[in-house]
Amino acid sequence: MNLAIDAGGTHLRAELWQEGMLVAQKEAKSSEIGLCAWIEKLLLEYKKVATVGISYAGQVEDGIIHSSPNMKVDCYNIKEVIEQKFGVKLYIQNDLNCAVLAEAKEFGVQNICALYVGTGLGLGVVDGGRVIRGAHNVATELGHIPYKKTALTCGCGRNNCLELFASGSGIAKQIASKNLICDPTLEALKDTGEDSIVASFEEAFLAAVGVTLTLFNPQVLVLGGGVIEANPYLEEFILKNIKKYALPNSLQNVTICKSRLKSAPLMGALLLKD
Numbered sequence: 055m056n057l058a059i060d061a062g063g064t065h066l067r068a069e070l071w072q073e074g075m076l077v078a079q080k081e082a083k084s085s086e087i088g089l090c091a092w093i094e095k096l097l098l099e100y101k102k103v104a105t106v107g108i109s110y111a112g113q114v115e116d117g118i119i120h121s122s123p124n125m126k127v128d129c130y131n132i133k134e135v136i137e138q139k140f141g142v143k144l145y146i147q148n149d150l151n152c153a154v155l156a157e158a159k160e161f162g163v164q165n166i167c168a169l170y171v172g173t174g175l176g177l178g179v180v181d182g183g184r185v186i187r188g189a190h191n192v193a194t195e196l197g198h199i200p201y202k203k204t205a206l207t208c209g210c211g212r213n214n215c216l217e218l219f220a221s222g223s224g225i226a227k228q229i230a231s232k233n234l235i236c237d238p239t240l241e242a243l244k245d246t247g248e249d250s251i252v253a254s255f256e257e258a259f260l261a262a263v264g265v266t267l268t269l270f271n272p273q274v275l276v277l278g279g280g281v282i283e284a285n286p287y288l289e290e291f292i293l294k295n296i297k298k299y300a301l302p303n304s305l306q307n308v309t310i311c312k313s314r315l316k317s318a319p320l321m322g323a324l325l326l327k328d
């Protein structure tokens with residue numbers, strides 16, 4: 055049996071698969087239980103699990119969690135701890151690296167970027183069929199590219215990240231800084247006449263997509279994540295305005311579209327291997 059987990063800033067989601075069939079789904083809140091504690095609970099319940107694949111919303115290297123801007127960590131050395139305690143094989147990878155693996159399989163292409171806007175702003179890149187990882191598995195951290203100085207503090211500790219503008223957590227921080235009483239969504243902000251936060255989100259989101267296309271020149275750029283799903287207009291918005299934000303050659307024959315997968319990070323977690 056395979057256990058796939060999507061560990062995000064808000065939710066922990068799990069699927070149990072046996073011989074290609076989904077046998078169970080589980081969910082918990084990231085604020086209520088740590089990832090390691092939750093996996094231990096699941097492995098005590100499902101004793102036939104042989105492999106655990108984790109899509110993690112943070113930075114990981116060789117089975118060790120380095121940091122997570124939007125989530126508390128209850129165990130850094132998660133691979134060793136769980137493997138030794140339960141005799142399973144555990145793989146853990148950055149969530150966008152997992153998502154882009156699943157998207158590359160879905161689209162059947164060798165050059166693809168997955169740009170997700172949810173709690174954070176994340177990017178995964180497959181170039182020539184391989185995930186771009188960098189020396190310490192922290193390449194393509196789009197959300198933490200310096201963009202514009204603000205009075206707000208990013209989960210990484212700095213005050214100028216792209217994620218402070220183009221993400222769900224960024225929108226929430228901007229609302230809090232203005233003492234507004236409003237749901238942290240683009241729609242609610244439009245309803246309350248707070249167009250400046252919406253405009254700064256859109257501008258930063260365009261910059262994020264433009265930087266991605268210019269740097270990586272993909273065949274396909276997939277947009278996903280909770281903020282994209284909740285605001286379908288953003289796909290059309292990008293298609294209409296991207297010319298001003300990306301190098302013309304990088305736009306040649308590129309497909310820009312929303313994810314067709316229900317949960318690419320979870321599906322990617324199932325594809326992890328040595």
Ligand SMILES: [Zn+2]
Nearest residue numbers: 198208210215
């Ligand atoms: Zn940051």
